[in-house]
Structures are given as C-alpha cells and as structure tokens.
Amino acid sequence: MSAHIPEVQSTDELRQKWMKPEIISGSEILLRSLLLEGVECVFGYPGGAVLYIYDALYGFTDFKHLLTRHEQGAIHAADGYARASGKVGVCIATSGPGATNTVTGIATAFMDSVPLVVITGNVVSSLIGTDAFQEADITGITMPITKHSYLVRDVEELPRVIHEAFHIANTGRKGPVLIDIPKDVSANKTLFQPGQSLKLRGYNPTVIPNRLQLDKLATAIQESERPVIIAGGGVVYSGAHEELLKFVTQTEIPVTTTLLGLGGFPSGNELWMGMPGMHGTYTANQAIQQADLLINIGARFDDRVTGKLDGFAPLAKIVHIDIDPAEIGKNVKADIPIVGDVKTVLELLNPLVSRSHKADAWRSKISEMKKNKPWKYIDSETELKPQWVIELLNDTTNGEAIVTTDVGQHQMWAAQYYRFNQPRSMITSGGLGTMGFGFPAAIGAQMAYPERLVISINGDGGMQMCAQELAICAINNIPVKIVVINNQVLGMVRQWQELIYEQRYSHIDLAGSPDFVKLAEAYGVKGLRASNKDEAKQVWQEAMDTPGPVLVEFVVCKGENVYPMVPQGSTIDQMLMGDSE
C-alpha cells in the first residue's frame, strides 16, 4: 500500500498559467505566491477567518495540503518538514483560537532557528480591535517569538509581504515569520503580478566573515595545545557538515556536537566526543573544561550546554562563529568573534588551517578518556531498558533513519544511544523543550521524504499531547514508525524529584494513560507492544516489515535515570555518573 499523500499536479505549464498577471482574490494571490516560493506542502486547519483561502484551495493540487487534527499538530509538522528538508515550513490557521494554538509551535521554531511561514486568518479589517468573535491580536501575541510579523491591511501588499516573509524566514539566522490576513483581505481582488523585488533596508545578514579574524583563528589553532570544537545547529542549518568534516580532518581537533548539532558530524569519527552539557559525555565536558582553545561553530552557548557560566571553559581562549551577531558575547565572552554563515566561514577557513603537533598529547588524552568513560548503562535480562531499546532501533536502521524525538528522558537517551551520521537526521525540540513536538514533527519529515524511514521516539507523556494526529497517519497512510517508550511516569521530572527534591514525587504518575496499542487501533494505525527483549526484537521487526504507520509501545522499567547528569548550577565537569560509575 503506498502513501495516500495528496499528489502535486504542478507542471511548468500550469505554473506559467498561474503566474499570468490577472485580477484575482487575495486568497488566490496567496496560493500562487506560495507556489512561486517553491512550496510543496502546507499543513493547516480551516476556520471562519480563512474560509476564502480554503475555498481557493478547493481542488487546488499544485501543492499538498495536510489537514491535521489540531493546529499544534500542523505547526509542529511544518517545523518537522522544515528541519528535515531545509526548506521553509508553511502552516495555515484561522483567527483567534486557531492562531493561538500555533503559539507553542512558533516559539519552538523560534528557539531552534527553524524557517517557518505561519499564515493566520483574522477577522475583517473593520472589526479588528472590537473584540469580535474569534479575534486575537496574534501579531501582538507572537511578537517576542517571531523573527518578524505582518498584519496585511491591503490586498495589494500581499505579494510583497509573502515574498519578504519567505526571504526573512530562510536567510541569516532562520526563524518563523507570521503573516496575519484579515478575512476581507483574502476576499478582495487586485491585479496579481509576480516577480517582486525585495526592499528590506534594515535587513542585511553578514554572510562573509572578516578575513583578519579568520587569520587570528588559524594562528590560535597552530599555537593551541588543547583545542576543542563545539558544533551546533548552525552547522546543520547552513549545510556545512562536509566543510566541518574537512576542517576536523585537516586539523584533527576533537569535536563535540550539541543536541541540535547531532548529525552535523559523523558519530563514527574517532575525533567525535559525543554531546556536551547537562547530559553530555564525560569526555566532552572534561575536554571543554581543560581546553585552551574552544571553537564554537554555530552553537549559542545555551545554559544546558554551559552549566554554571562562571566556571565554563575557564582556561580557554573562546572563538565564536555565528550568523547572529547578538549571540556573540551574549552568554560567553568571545576572544575571537567571527560573524558569518558557518558554511562560508569554514570554506574560507579550511585553506588556512592544518594539523598542529602541539596537540598530540591532547589527542591521546581524549581517546584515553573516551575509552575509560564511555556511554554506558547497566542492562537487564528481565526488564526492558530504554537505552537498550534505542540501541535496537539504531542497530536495525544502521543509523540511516530520520529520527524525531519528543522531550524528556527518551530524548536524551536517543541523543546518547542513537548514532547520527547524517545532517537533518535528528529532529528534536532543543531550546523550548516542547512536549508534543516529536510525533507531528515526524509526520512533517515524512512529507518531505515519503520514501525514507522516519522513526518518531516519544515518551508516554508527550505522546498524549498530540496523539490525535494518529488520524492523519492512518488516513494518508503516512508510514511513520511511532515508538512509545512507556515508563508510566513523567520520567525527567521524576529524575529531578529523585535527585534534587528529596524523592518527593509530586504529580508525575501517568496512571490512566490509554492502552497505546488500542489507541493506535482506534485511529486505524497498527499497534504493537513489547515488554522484554525477545518481544522487542520481534515487534520491531514486524513494524519495519509493515508498510504504513505502526505504533510500537515498549514497556520499560520505571526507575531508570539519564546519566551522566550535571545538576543545575554546577560546572559541567561536576557530573553525576549514576549507575554507570
């Protein structure tokens, strides 16, 4: 059975026809402008204020439209699509509650620099400001969590606004842009002429770095005895994974990748040290603390990475490469600031750098640390360990799948025990830590790559925050493999309560959760369950062999914690090693 994802009809001929100058409604202008921006897929939910837009969408087959069951599902799906494909994700929601339901997803994309264009309807212009039915000031509400926003007052502005929105969303430091369209604007007609120019005087992201700073960095690398690279989401977003690999191959500097940087550097490479920070590896954290040169490439020194700022990388000269100048010096003072696009920076930097012998002892020390303190957990033969489940997924897929995660313990285990070797293969909510993100994001990723294997790893908590999207998997036969790591508890909260709040387990018991297999079946999705290793291997194989969506519930032991762990307020070398000590 093949996917029932709506087919795109767009041909050059049709596009030419659509692009003719013609007097058409704002809604048609919107659709044609989206086509002009290369949009292939839109996630949305209709309502009163966007009815003209949905009317124009009736029978429109030039791009796919996926009707989710909740606007939160739509915006996370658009986000997953954007992270997987590198293209702009598009979401449509109606005014008022439709628009406010996208707020969590907009904030998620904003924190992780994901390019989205969010189109919301609004009440007719004459009613704006009167507290009309289903009116919300969505541009006002989302101002702090969008890169930019528009309230379109006149249908003639629409082509320009849409063109600008796509440009802003997907250039510089990427991010979500909101376009709020009052109902009358989507109904009014005007002459549509494609081919607009951009007039954005205040917006000129610096792509090409300062050459002098690159020279300084090259010299610093030659002089350094203990260099370390932190690679972040910027490497993935700018498509710089090959340049990074070349940079590391030439210089042989040990690398750690942040949560959003996973996949930006191959995990099999012997210079890879794992993830840094709160649940990072012993090696990565020790290396940062002992480094004399710390090269941050496209990461933003998030507090989950740095721990206590005062004692972070105390011996290191800090190099910070970022497209967003405001990130440089925001948390950690940079000795060599480099503003620019990561890919461009590395392209220009690579001819200037080479391996330094001064760091030979350091390289041996790092591989020693990796050998002595690897990721590990105590396995069990009687019950399923969540880490073992992740290893099972990794082994059977060879690290080739696109993995989305939700937020919590399973997210950290996925980051630790799944081996990401390709960019855009790890899709996870980093900055905002949004529960409910993982499953709809997988649907978006699958829309971007209908032929690839997409696995969505969830906890039993987060799965219940967007479970309604099982319906669109079933109806459209979207073949996401949905994993629920069920420990019957809010695991990460339980872990904090155990370690920091004196085992006062306040309101974390998820008793009353549905039977996930039956829940899947109720939506028409195949459901499977495993409680031990044999069952796990068997049902996972069955899931892989089954075309179409499958939900697999792994019932795991309740009390497992994520280690290592750096307690909040500690420096990152003050790690609790837990069971693996």
Next chain:
Amino acid sequence: MMMKSHAISVLVNDQPGVLQRVSGLFGRRGFNIESITVGQSEEMGLSRMVIVTQGDDKTLEQIEKQLYKLIDVIKVVNLSSKPMVGRELALIKVKSEPAERPEIMGVVETFRAAVVDIGTNSMIVQVVGDTDKINAMIELLHPYGIRELSRTGVTAMIRGNA
C-alpha cells in the same frame, strides 16, 4: 561594570507596531527604559526613536545587537559615545495666585522658559533643555505647588557633521 545612562538613537521603518516591537524587546530582555521619544525623521517613511536607558557596557552592546535584529530597525547609534545635544520639553502647570505671578515670571525668565497659558490661579510654564535644567526648573517651581507635570523625554543628536 559601570552602570551609566545612555541615549540611543534608532532609525526605524514607520510601520504600525514598530514602537511595540522596540519597547517589547527592552521589556522582555530585562533592559530598562528611562524615556523613549518617537517622531518623524528627515526621511519619508522612517521614524527616529531616542531611547534613554541604564546599563553597563555589556548590556549596551546587547541592546544595540538585539535592536539590529528587528527587521524594521534601519540604524542604531549610541549617542552617548560622542558629544551630543540632548533636549527635553516639559509643561508645568503651577499654582499662581495673581500676587505670586511676577515672582514666578522671574524664575521663568532666568531659565529662558516661557509662560504659555495663564488661568485664574494657575499658569502653564514651558521649558526646553537638558534633563538637569528641567529638573532644576521643577525644583524651583515646587514651592508654589505643581498641579500637573508632563515631560516629553529626551530627544538627541550628535553635534557637528557626524
């Protein structure tokens, strides 16, 4: 680090909501606004805001960088880093029985301020100058009884051709 008062001039697109974007940025990033003035600039379609804020050098650097991230912001200039002219206007409604008027007029003339309205037992004084001058004027008028006070906040410009 030293907390100082800074005047920042921000040239912005004259778009609805731009004041909210700028002031909202200050609020949510924990930057303090002492005063903010907005008006037309020398160019059609652009407005100039002058914001007086307190902070150390690091805060000021973040303010400038964060402002530049707003799409509607064209140019940010830290006026306090150079010799500048900073002016504020205040209207002060002061109680004045006819017998007290000459005395008040004396204060007004010394400060090169102006009386712009006279009522039966009050008058409105208009004063333009730097913040210190306005503060001094208010202090001197205080004993007569200030009924209402309205200040515009500082607008400013760098001296010379810069």
